[in-house]
Amino acid sequence: MATAGDNSKTALVNELNGLLADHFALFTKTKNxxxxxxxxxxxxxxxMFDEQAIEIRENIDMIGERVRKNGAPTLTSIGSIAGATTIKDQNRTDLKAEEMIQELHDDNVKMLERIKKLKNVAEEAGDNATDGxxxxxxxxxxxxxxxxxxxLQ
Structure with a gap:
């Protein structure tokens, strides 16, 4: 029988993998x-886009290792990333600069929302390291x- 602790840890791992997927997807879009x-x-x-992509990329391994430190598997493929991310693909190469900036802005806002949600989940699971x-x-x-x-202003 699953305990409340098991449920909070499962929720934590799921959200961490979602955040990992968002980082992979946002890194790719920012490099695009x-x-x-x-x-x-x-x-x-x-x-600026390169600086931001590097910053995002630097967090990918840390997030994946948090999943593993919690005893769970991480994302394993492009398909698993696509299934877990909230960041929409952008395959166009002809966007105007302002469209790119706006899209990255909006995607980072989505990322921030996910981080704030995850913070509550980490606190509920008692995972101080993830919380920090x-x-x-x-x-x-x-x-x-x-x-x-x-x-944009």
């Missing part, structure tokens, strides 16, 4: 925009949102 941005702000946006990591991820995501929003 880094490679395909054009226009008068090319250099600034090309560099989420504080750093919140700050990083809020900064990306701020930069993207400020770039």
């Amino acid at each position: 925009f880094h490679w395909h941005v054009t226009g008068p702000r090319f250099r600034d946006l090309h560099l 990591i989420l504080d750093d991820l919140t700050d990083q995501t809020e900064e990306r949102i701020w930069f993207l929003r400020s770039t």
